[in-house]
Amino acid sequence: MSTALPERDGRAVVVTLDRREGPFGEVVLRQRGPHFEIIANGCFLMDTADGRSERLLIQAALDELDRTGTTVERPSVLIGGLGVGFSLAYAVAEPRWGRIAIVERETAIIDWHRTGPLGAFSGGALEDERVAVLHTDLLEYLAAADGERYHALCLDIDNGPDWTVTDSNAGLYGADGLAVLWHRLQPGGVLAMWSAQPSPDFEEALRAAGFSDVVTHEIPVARGVPDVVHLARRPG
Template identity: 35%
Template sequence: MKPTVTLDRVQAPDGSWLVLQEHDGTYSMRIDGVPLMSTNAHASEETMAELACQNLESKAPRVLIGGLGFGFTLKRVLELLPGQGSVTVAELLPVIVEWNRKFLRSINGDPLEDKRTTVRELDVYDVIKSSPARHFDAILLDVDNSPDPLVQQGNERLYSTRGLRLTQAALAPHGRIVYWSANVDERFERNLRSVFRHVQAIPAKSYPQAKRFTHMLYLASNGALD
């Protein structure tokens, strides 16, 4: 049996410990012992990208991704965007960017090197707050396990009603936003419906062959979702 190897262990600004491990070619990330993600279970991240990029009206769409993770959402968005499109990735922790470049290039295809990608090592909330009105054609937010409960309490403001309204203001009139959640969150869905005209809760699988849906994607827009 092959051992699990700890590749790096870093303390985040909030005091939590972030750990990157590898076992038999599979990489995983934990925060204070809580599993966050794995390279063998990323189907929901790809579905998230497909929902966000569907029916984009602009010939040069601008996309914002909150949370780099293992880079699978970014990779799929780049596959779907036209050559004139651009992607801004907001990642609060520089070590996540470093891990992608150092350990994960052979796994995710190195999307950080795509000329359409810009990385901002900032909280995505601050990126949204400082963005011009109606700037992004699509926004994808995957910065915690779910709106409630949160792994990192500092992310609460992103999912609050004020955070939803700020995000709406940064979105183009017919733009789309997708929130990733580890589970069903009816209260968050109600908050979304109080801000956006159209909302869909879409179950998602962790990996294509999974027999059941384990995650939830919340798709919202002020334009039609069909």
């Protein structure tokens, strides 16, 4: 990892720990006081200050499977985006999950978990026998014609439907992208998507795509609009 001289942002000391150029642009790992943050193409993506919404992404999907009476003993889950590792660690801590696939396209982020400081937040989850690390672009993986179907899709790859850091991710939230997600779910399967803000338009898009039981869980944040998890189900 590269290092840089610290700078101050208010009272917090900010240190750039690693900076890499990849096929999708620049990704940066910074430490701000006791917390770590990921910056993608100059835009803040996520940090380790508060993992409530990332954990809710997983828990809400499992609760919905329970609510609808799935008969699968150990459902499979696909997590889109490794990020700072909160979602994956939370899934691995739940023995009811079976196969846990994690899709991450950025080599740097995988490295920061395997050999860097983010490993403290994923807690060795990458080594769990149920976990398969899929080092690829999520949209390309989902679009594969012979792709695996999952009982839950838990996606946290950008800021949400109304503002994406990576332009290509916008297609995931439109009609074509939602059709792909529909086909990647088992009948009765659950879709959970994180967003940096509520989006009534996206709720309507989910219903128009044929999803049922569309709800939005809000997670209050220190400042600004709440984070949310959009939840929907493919009818059985």
